[in-house]
Amino acid sequence: xxxxxxxxxxxxxxxxxxxxxxxxxxxxxxxxxxxxxxxxxxxxxxxxxxxxxxxxxxxxxxxxxxxxxxxxxxxxxxxxxxxxxxxxxxxxxxxxxxxxxxxxxxxxxxxxxxxxxxxxxxxxxxxxxxxxxxxxxxxxxxxxxxxxxxxxxxxxxxxxxxxxxxxxxxxxxxxxxxxxxxxxxxxxxxxxxxxxxxxxxxxxxxxxxxxxxxxxxxxxxxxxxxxxxxxxxxxxxxxxxxxxxxxxxxxxxxxxxxxxxxxxxxxxxxxxxxxxxxxxxxxxxxxx
Numbered sequence: 001x002x003x004x005x006x007x008x009x010x011x012x013x014x015x016x017x018x019x020x021x022x023x024x025x026x027x028x029x030x031x032x033x034x035x036x037x038x039x040x041x042x043x044x045x046x047x048x049x050x051x052x053x054x055x056x057x058x059x060x061x062x063x064x065x066x067x068x069x070x071x072x073x074x075x076x077x078x079x080x081x082x083x084x085x086x087x088x089x090x091x092x093x094x095x096x097x098x099x100x101x102x103x104x105x106x107x108x109x110x111x112x113x114x115x116x117x118x119x120x121x122x123x124x125x126x127x128x129x130x131x132x133x134x135x136x137x138x139x140x141x142x143x144x145x146x147x148x149x150x151x152x153x154x155x156x157x158x159x160x161x162x163x164x165x166x167x168x169x170x171x172x173x174x175x176x177x178x179x180x181x182x183x184x185x186x187x188x189x190x191x192x193x194x195x196x197x198x199x200x201x202x203x204x205x206x207x208x209x210x211x212x213x214x215x216x217x218x219x220x221x222x223x224x225x226x227x228x229x230x231x232x233x234x235x236x237x238x239x240x241x242x243x244x245x246x247x248x249x250x251x252x253x254x255x256x257x258x259x260x261x262x263x264x265x266x267x268x269x270x271x272x273x274x275x276x277x278x279x280x281x282x283x284x285x286x287x288x
Contacts, residue, residue: 001250002176003120007067008033009044009099010175013267016096017152017172023086026171035217048171050163060208061202068167073212076167078221080159080190083169085225088183093152101180106150110181113140114243121250129249131268131277135242138281144232153181158193159213188236189243195285196244199276215287238280245271 014025026045031246035041052060065073094101102109103243117130124240130229155177163171179185194213201208215237219230255261 001247001252003117007041007043010178012099013097013152013175013178017087017090017175019101020090021086023172024085024170026173046062048163050165050170052161052163053159055160060197060201060251063207064192065159065212066209070211072167073183073209076159076164077213077217078162079167079169080162081187082225083162083172083220084154084157084183084186084190087154087172087200088151088186088226088228089195090152094126094150094180097152097178097180098151100127100178100209103213106180107147107182107185110153110179110185111239113179114246118246121246121253125253125288127267129245129267129270130272131271132242132245132249135238135245135277135281136195138238139235142235144207144235146232147182149182150180153179153185155179155186155189157186157189159190160193174216182236183222183226183228184230184233184236185239187218187230188233188240192237192244195240196273196276199273210254225277238277241273241277241280244273245277248272 006033011028011031011276015028015284017023018025019029026048027044031040031041031043032038051064053065054063065076066077090096094106101111115136118136122128154172154175156174161172161174162169163173191213194209197209198208198212215233219233222228223230252261252264252270252272264270271277276285
């Protein structure tokens with residue numbers, strides 16, 4: 001799915017997060033950088049007991065999170081947002097996580113990296129996906145006046161990447177998309193990913209969990225915990241939807257390659273949530 005997968009860097013990021021914050025990460029046993037043992041670099045973490053909301057099938061279809069009370073879901077939501085505040089609160093992140101730092105303004109570097117990734121996904125077939133390219137154009141036309149400084153961005157920030165003891169986070173996982181970026185990148189990813197799942201539930205005329213991870217609740221909790229005023233959130237939600245679109249387009253290519261799906265006639269059908277992204281671009285998306 002990605003051009004490279006730097007497991008050594010992931011483990012280094014987790015190690016530094018543990019050293020510089022109270023954010024719970026799995027205890028690291030060790031890392032083999034040589035690849036001699038199993039044919040590729042790998043790392044070992046201690047097991048962490050708990051439970052995680054599922055992606056497949058999405059947790060909005062059923063399971064322990066859906067069965068929880070609204071108060072319990074809100075507890076999990078608020079504690080998940082507190083994890084983000086803790087990650088973003090690590091001081092001088094560009095220095096501490098120097099291997100993640102890029103030249104120039106952090107948001108520009110982050111978006112440029114996504115554009116490079118998009119070009120990599122289409123390097124073999126040359127396919128242009130209009131909804132993705134329209135979203136890149138929308139970003140340029142709506143660029144924040146002051147994106148602010150970069151912090152440590154977890155990257156794939158969502159409940160599905162956290163192990164919970166009841167409703168309390170005990171291990172934050174999957175740091176392969178970590179970067180230096182504005183705080184809003186992670187915050188919008190949490191909100192968008194739930195919108196993505198809830199939209200699937202709506203398509204199948206299922207109730208889903210409409211009271212979970214609503215943007216106004218997530219933003220208010222984050223501002224209260226971090227002391228940071230969230231800015232340009234519409235921009236960052238579109239950016240989250242675009243980031244997910246590029247990833248999903250490559251997942252679609254893999255499924256076609258392995259014979260799991262047929263090549264669609266419409267390039268936009270490489271993006272599972274193209275309709276949702278289009279509503280965001282048009283400003284017609286209705287927030288719960």
